Amino acid sequence: IYGKRAMSSTMVVPNYESISFIDKPYANLNYKLKKFLKGRRYIYLQNPIGKDRLLLEVVSAIFQLTDMVLVVTGNVPNELLNDIYSKFDSDKVAKSVYFTGLVPEINLLEYIDNAYAAIVVYKKNKKNNELAEPNKLYQSIARGTPVIVGINDSISKVVKKTKGGVVLIDDGSSVQSISDGITELINNYERYKKNSIKIRGVYSWEKNEDVLCKVVTGSGDCQPKL
DSSP states (O other): OOHHHHHTTOOOOOOOBOHHHHTSOOOOOOHHHHHHHTTOEEEEEEOOOSGGGOHHHHHHHHTTSSSEEEEEEBOOOHHHHHHHHHHSOHHHHHHHEEEEEOOOGGGHHHHHHTOSEEEEOOOTTSHHHHHOOOHHHHHHHHTTOOEEEOSOHHHHHHHHHHOOEEEOSSSSOSHHHHHHHHHHHHHTHHHHHHHHHHTTTTSBGGGGHHHHHHHHHOOSOOOOOO
């Protein structure tokens, strides 16, 4: 409503992951998922709780690719599942999409660590989706996993800065744009993966200390006093 005037007096505390999360040892896949994958690579999608998280579009894009499957964590609403099963044969879905159900945060590591890439797409039909910097984005960055994101300002600016993934030509509403984004990642994977690993520790919760200090004290001087 108030635009840039309001934002100029606003402090943003990004939803980064902690250093302890960043530094945890690499997590191995569970046997059940290994059996499902059969050596195939997977794209990781976390907690698509509404249609604006574009689950159907991501599933549709995955079906355009060979030797690539989708792993989805979180409780998926029946409305979204019905959309998928009304469009695609259930056997086809069962072979290419793996739904984990709700997963505790610490157990997400195995799904993030072993993913070929993570995808974070929000339809730009809400201001929240335009401004969001979701925790799942920073979780993947924290673990050195390349990301595929839409053009939403807050999300895309992070990926453009780090060069640790692909920014789509739209917000992910187009199945073809998602498919093209995954293909771009595949074609230049070594570069994206290298950049992702390089910037693992750049975004840590502890680096919000200065912002939090200014919010609490109202002072720009947050240097420790001896």
